[in-house]
Amino acid sequence: MRIDVITLFPDFIDGCARIGVVGRARERGLLEVRTWNPRDFATDVHRTVDSRPFGGGPGMLMAIEPLRTTIQAVRDAGGPAKVVCTSPQGTRLTQEKVADYARRERLILLCGRYEGVDERLLGAMVDEEISIGDYVLSGGELAAAVVIDAVGRLQDGALNDAQSAEQDSFADGLLDCPHYTRPVSDAFGEVPAVLLSGDHATIRRWRRKQALGRTWLRRPDLLARATLDAEAQALLEEFRREHRAGMD
Numbered sequence: 001m002r003i004d005v006i007t008l009f010p011d012f013i014d015g016c017a018r019i020g021v022v023g024r025a026r027e028r029g030l031l032e033v034r035t036w037n038p039r040d041f042a043t044d045v046h047r048t049v050d051s052r053p054f055g056g057g058p059g060m061l062m063a064i065e066p067l068r069t070t071i072q073a074v075r076d077a078g079g080p081a082k083v084v085c086t087s088p089q090g091t092r093l094t095q096e097k098v099a100d101y102a103r104r105e106r107l108i109l110l111c112g113r114y115e116g117v118d119e120r121l122l123g124a125m126v127d128e129e130i131s132i133g134d135y136v137l138s139g140g141e142l143a144a145a146v147v148i149d150a151v152g153r154l155q156d157g158a159l160n161d162a163q164s165a166e167q168d169s170f171a172d173g174l175l176d177c178p179h180y181t182r183p184v185s186d187a188f189g190e191v192p193a194v195l196l197s198g199d200h201a202t203i204r205r206w207r208r209k210q211a212l213g214r215t216w217l218r219r220p221d222l223l224a225r226a227t228l229d230a231e232a233q234a235l236l237e238e239f240r241r242e243h244r245a246g247m248d
Helices: 011-014 019-026 062-079 095-102 117-123 142-150 202-218 220-225 231-248
Strands: 004-006 032-036 082-091 106-111 128-131
Touching: 004 062, 004 220, 011 032, 011 142, 019 032, 019 142, 032 062, 062 106, 062 117, 082 095, 082 142, 095 142, 106 142, 128 142, 202 220, 202 231
Parallel strands: 004 032, 004 106, 082 106, 082 128
Antiparallel strands: none
């Protein structure tokens, strides 16, 4: 897969894409990340990419022309691709959306800056706006790095154990279950006995119940959107009974 990032800070994107799972995916030839700086496509001597908004108000807006030229150059360099702009006005990034991006051969990320991007360019050349949360950052580079990391780790062969991605939080619409490692006994507590039993069916059931219960406690909004089969409903009710009993 190839991800092209349009950014005023290419060094930041390049640095983030060199480390961890994403760096390994790039080394293995599973993911290609390229950066494009709109200043390189500005036509004036000052390489201007922004201008004051009509109607007054503080701040600056990313102007149409440098971005239009940049996006077209990116498309010409690799063919058609979905153009996604990182923006607090965008729809929330979810694991489902990440999985959709990961199945594509190519993705173009436009990093917003200043007070945003001229609305006319968004309407004409951007396919989708996405947000990583209900807060405002100084620019879209951090959000783009999040997208690259989330998408990169889903490329086949990026993770040393493919099951790791399948068991992540949100992979099935739920939060992940609790995890434990050595030592078995510590001042902070004991590892649950079920995880030491060697009974894989029982362990699977326990993990599923804990994932359902944790989602119920922490993210009931996710649970409300999830489709639960009869087994999952029974496990969730069992968790609820145990949780309430523990509070008595």
